[in-house]
Amino acid sequence: MSTQQPTVNWLKNRVRQAREDQQQLFDAGLNGLKLAQREGKEIELSSGERLTEFLSCSYLGLECDPRLIRGAVDTVETFGVQFAAARTRALLPPMRELDEQLSRIFQGYAVTFNSVGSAHLGCLPLLGSGELPSYPLRRGPGWIVDRAAHASMQVLQGILWQFGPVQRCDCRDMEQVEQACSAAVAAGNTPIILTDSIGSMRGVYPINRLLQLAERFEGYLYADDAHGTSIHGVAGGGYALATGDERLRERLILLSSLSKAFGATGGAITVRTADDAEMIRRHASTYTFGGPLSMGGVGAAVASGKIHLSPQLGELQAALWRNVALIDGLLGPVLGNHEVASPIRFVRVGAERDAISLALHLRRQAIAVTTALFPVVAKGEAILRLAISANHSQAQLACLANAVKGGFDELGIRQRGSGDGR
Missing domain, CATH: 3.90.1150.10 (Aspartate Aminotransferase, domain 1)
Structure with a gap:
């Protein structure tokens, strides 16, 4: 470690x-x-x-589903290819509809980004700052990053160090994670475990056991569920939701991809409360300054959301x-x-x-x-x-x-x- x-x-x-x-x-x-x-x-x-x-x-x-293709075309014909203004200034109807759908699918308050990587870049510094209302920190974060976590998280280690120490370990080894959590708490920090839920080059991660450790040490599990989105759960909420104990949900920060099994483009973060989501919309840099969403991608995602919410x-x-x-x-x-x-x-x-x-x-x-x-x-x-x-x-x-x-x-x-x- x-x-x-x-x-x-x-x-x-x-x-x-x-x-x-x-x-x-x-x-x-x-x-x-x-x-x-x-x-x-x-x-x-x-x-x-x-x-x-x-x-x-x-x-x-x-x-390739005709409904997603039609949704993309209809949205572009109605609103143009993109609307080049920050979403803090203006939200078009399909954007609002998508966030509402995703909040139902992911069982919380969802905020969309251009990609999961963009969500990481915008939200991890905000989480590390201690400003998200439902995710208070002690003195600061103690980041625990899985060695095989997606490159979009690994590349941010230099940024994470600005907020608190970073430990790297194998998050499938509970003894290593427990030691890392204990070390974070001993240093006066709040442990935040960063891991995939389904690895792109590995298997599945023990989400429930990681949540239990997060609860025990009063920390959080930040789970990138890109490869689990849509393929697990009644509405496609993903592997982390399907396998994690609902009683521990307050310890979970969920990242989901709209660009894999969801069939569209983009990513989303799901948090506990509307206040958390509003803090992200107002202060996550890549939400405010990350460039406009592709309206075709939004239209396709809305069409996919309707399928997700159907049998x-x-x-x-x-x-x-x-x-x-x-x-x-x-x-x-x-x-x-x-x-x-x-x-x-x-x-x-x-x-x-x-x-x-x-x-x-x-x-x-x-x-x-x-x-x-x-x-x-x-x-x-x-x-x-x-x-x-x-x-x-x-x-x-x-x-x-x-x-x-x-x-x-x-x-x-x-x-x-x-x-x-x-």
Whole structure:
């Protein structure tokens, strides 16, 4: 567990270490794909190559739903592409409607941003200042950041240090988190745990146990639920709401994505009271000065919100989990995250060169996946990430499974030990 303040130019070292591995992906043609068109999960590149993609994190297929497309077009035709004034000065009707929908879906008071990253940048300093009415602090915050938390939180560590000390630990290890909370309280600070709820390169996090620690130490859990939004919960409120004890809800600050399974664009933070939400609207820098929302994105999100608040969402969720169960059955525990409540599966490879070779083998089978090398994962622990969607067909999933199995055999790559990613 690290508590040292980062060096001034830590990013330079990260770039230097990652440059060679990342260049290999572009040289191999695995990154920087130039899409010409798409139809469902089939994409066509500018070269004419057609691939089944397991790249997109739109897990319910809503981004292609005619209702979302119509909602985007109607809103743009009515209000223009954007309204270039701060939302503290003027809110258009679809913006107000979206916040009301999201407040129902996420069971609190929701405020929308251009992205989840923008919400982090605007809201974490405000939280650390102690000015949010329902989230009082002792002397100040003691930030506890998961080592694998999304890069949009990691990059803010220098800013977080302006408000209080930062400790990094594995938030799936309760002993580490407990020690970090105890250290924060001993220093006179309020522990604030920053973590994903479903990791983009890992499994699920023990949200309820983290909430229990937050309550015990009179702190808060700041949960980025981008990959859990829409796919869990009756109205798609997400993994953190679905698994967290409702009695501990006052300890939860929820971040949700509208750009993944929700099918639109943007992000949202959900807080306890209307006063908290109003404080964010008036004083979070990226809300006030973060640039206008895309009106097409707002219109699509409103249309998606209506689906979320209808019985059809459950049908889409069921289709997703059927596909997840199918790929688990076809490939078994060779998959990382096997039988975990996440739509993300990954193939453990190890050596960066082997991961690129296996990804190119899949490409020859007309399949596109994400090849994750350092700094996304640790050196020597390269993986292929598979994003499973409700609108993948059974035939597409079967082809993927056969290509993965065939690739290991044909290339002579030793399969890494299985793991559930938890």
